Amino acid sequence: xxxxxxxxxxxxxxxxxxxxxxxxxxxxxxxxxxxxxxxxxxxxxxxxxxxxxxxxxxxxxxxxxxxxxxxxxxxxxxxxxxxxxxxxxxxxxxxxxxxxxxxxxxxxxxxxxxxxxxxxxxxxxxxxxxxxxxxxxxxxxxxxxxxxxxxxxxxxxxxxxxxxxxxxxxxxxxxxxxxxxxxxxxxxxxxxxxxxxxxxxxxxxxxxxxxxxxxxxxxxxxxxxxxxxxxxxxxxxxxxxxxxxxxxxxxxxxxxxxxxxxxxxxxxxxxxxxxxxxxxxxxxxxxxxxxxxxxxxxxxxxxx
Amino acid sequence: xxxxxxxxxxxxxxxxxxxxxxxxxxxxxxxxxxxxxxxxxxxxxxxxxxxxxxxxxxxxxxxxxxxxxxxxxxxxxxxxxxxxxxxxxxxxxxxxxxxxxxxxxxxxxxxxxxxxxxxxxxxxxxxxxxxxxxxxxxxxxxxxxxxxxxxxxxxxxxxxxxxxxxxxxxxxxxxxxxxxxxxxxxxxxxxxxxxxxxxxxxxxxxxxxxxxxxxxxxxxxxxxxxxxxxxxxxxxxxxxxxxxxxxxxxxxxxxxxxxxxxxxxxxxxxxxxxxxxxxxxxxxxxxxxxxxxxxxxxxxxxxxxxxxxxxxxxxxxxxxxxxxxxxxxxxxxxxxxxxxxxxxxxxxxxxxxxx
Numbered sequence: 030x031x032x033x034x035x036x037x038x039x040x041x042x043x044x045x046x047x048x049x050x051x052x053x054x055x056x057x058x059x060x061x062x063x064x065x066x067x068x069x070x071x072x073x074x075x076x077x078x079x080x081x082x083x084x085x086x087x088x089x090x091x092x093x094x095x096x097x098x099x100x101x102x103x104x105x106x107x108x109x110x111x112x113x114x115x116x117x118x119x120x121x122x123x124x125x126x127x128x129x130x131x132x133x134x135x136x137x138x139x140x141x142x143x144x145x146x147x148x149x150x151x152x153x154x155x156x157x158x159x160x161x162x163x164x165x166x167x168x169x170x171x172x173x174x175x176x177x178x179x180x181x182x183x184x185x186x187x188x189x190x191x192x193x194x195x196x197x198x199x200x201x202x203x204x205x206x207x208x209x210x211x212x213x214x215x216x217x218x219x220x221x222x223x224x225x226x227x228x229x230x231x232x233x234x235x236x237x238x239x240x241x242x243x244x245x246x247x248x249x250x251x252x253x254x255x256x257x258x259x260x261x262x263x264x265x266x267x268x269x270x271x272x273x274x275x276x277x278x279x280x281x282x283x284x285x286x287x288x289x290x291x292x293x294x295x296x297x298x299x300x301x302x303x304x305x306x307x308x309x310x311x312x313x314x315x316x317x318x319x320x321x322x323x324x325x326x327x328x329x330x331x332x333x
Numbered sequence: 334x335x336x337x338x339x340x341x342x343x344x345x346x347x348x349x350x351x352x353x354x355x356x357x358x359x360x361x362x363x364x365x366x367x368x369x370x371x372x373x374x375x376x377x378x379x380x381x382x383x384x385x386x387x388x389x390x391x392x393x394x395x396x397x398x399x400x401x402x403x404x405x406x407x408x409x410x411x412x413x414x415x416x417x418x419x420x421x422x423x424x425x426x427x428x429x430x431x432x433x434x435x436x437x438x439x440x441x442x443x444x445x446x447x448x449x450x451x452x453x454x455x456x457x458x459x460x461x462x463x464x465x466x467x468x469x470x471x472x473x474x475x476x477x478x479x480x481x482x483x484x485x486x487x488x489x490x491x492x493x494x495x496x497x498x499x500x501x502x503x504x505x506x507x508x509x510x511x512x513x514x515x516x517x518x519x520x521x522x523x524x525x526x527x528x529x530x531x532x533x534x535x536x537x538x539x540x541x542x543x544x545x546x547x548x549x550x551x552x553x554x555x556x557x558x559x560x561x562x563x564x565x566x567x568x569x570x571x572x573x574x575x576x577x578x579x580x581x582x583x584x585x586x587x588x589x590x591x592x593x594x595x596x597x598x599x600x601x602x603x604x605x606x607x608x609x610x611x612x613x614x615x616x617x618x619x620x621x622x623x624x625x626x627x628x629x630x631x632x633x634x635x636x637x638x639x640x641x642x643x644x645x646x647x648x649x650x651x652x653x654x655x656x657x658x659x660x661x662x663x664x665x666x667x668x669x670x671x672x673x674x675x676x677x678x679x680x681x682x683x684x685x686x687x688x
Contacts, residue, residue, distance in 0.1 A: 071519035081649025205665035
């Protein structure tokens, strides 16, 4: 036996960048996370050739899940052409040889930062959300070790108290994005900084959602057909952003989450956040074929 | 003409990278060799923070990033993590270190002697501006001592333990692949001893110094005395598959022991790194000294300092704020505007006299 028999011939890079041991750990942690929905599983979180905080957690999950047939879509703030989305998409394609797409319906795996697409995802699709801070209790307990104990005890009193205080002080819950939500009636999770608009899309969804925080080394999952309930008091209903009546100035689509664009005259105009939905709407309007899928929101409302 | 999503993003990021690299221009092996030769202490710092001992790769990372240290360390870490773990080297005892420099502030003299070794500690820090006028800076040659100091030295804490001044840490019998490896497992708290020391070894120098200095100034309970500071070379002893042990070479290491009076015994803090990184070792050992019993959330508590001195994570998160956040911002604006509207609608009520 020699040292060379203990290892493979040297290659500059493994398939999908991560080596076998890293992928094996991730697969195990993902399975564990599916088994305990919404519970944060610590993982080693290897360094990848991108800076921490730039989607390294989502990237590790994507790199572990893809094969040569996986069609990958990457979005940032809802847009496929955002610079970091472009960078991640290019990287995955470069190291794993995957085909890429911008069409939500065509994608097998969607890696996203801060948004869930407007078209309904199917059973055969996986959504990977990039997570900056996996700990919903961070604002009431910055120590990870204590917060971990609080989750184990389902000790969410301070979280409720914080929501209550906001209602008392401001007349409403002031949480913007990252709305804390109870998964499968047991673990409170942050849905990642998706707007409140997107949280109901996770509830009893057909697709698998994997949330991964690379810098903080935590992974958690919303399996298909799992309850995801925003923390609300019975007499103060959950409220999504008031975007239901807004119209996109570029595509004319109405009833979806919008980006506000400040105008010189002091007013605002709005553009659709899900850029590919906008593209499809324009194509349909211009008579180039209709390939818009069914959307979660209908006429600006999420059906109950 | 159909509307297509603008693909400007991809071109823009490609060009911005080119613009960055343009300043360094093309480079080859020669530049890497020059970096390695001329900047050994920078190489040491980068190797320590990358937790990868390879002077050539460290020099390459510096050349490739134009000396952007956080980028250089990230390059090396991302390369390191994909490499197979072939062997765990034999443990190294302090008295087996080939020692270049070893000083103690605790005693005037110590068994084995004070060995100053290479240092700028007593240099007058005068900039050699003559070099810019065309002069060559030629350091005077070292004059060998009549009697060379011994290359292998006992540790000062061993003497203190013998004299019942401190309780040495219990021997850890964990061997080989059973030793917890921070690069393959998540850091959890309370931290495993191995994880703590590994994390400090690869911590960002500036971060460790900032928190260590805070502890030294008084935001810690213990005041460090440098029991021993050592710059050395360690022999990497590995086992061949046929059972023979052999040396895979020597690596430069630095370590610091700092002590403080804790009731009748001395408390001890320890840190070691790849490469010769004195400031980092003393600061890290000071944090280690202060951490037992430190209040949760205080800068000398392990969860606080280990998380916040992790350079790849902290620098990455810091620069991530440059990424667009307009969705989350929009979500906050919506809540703010609604709260404001509610307040204005309820304003007349508030003007009623209080009862």
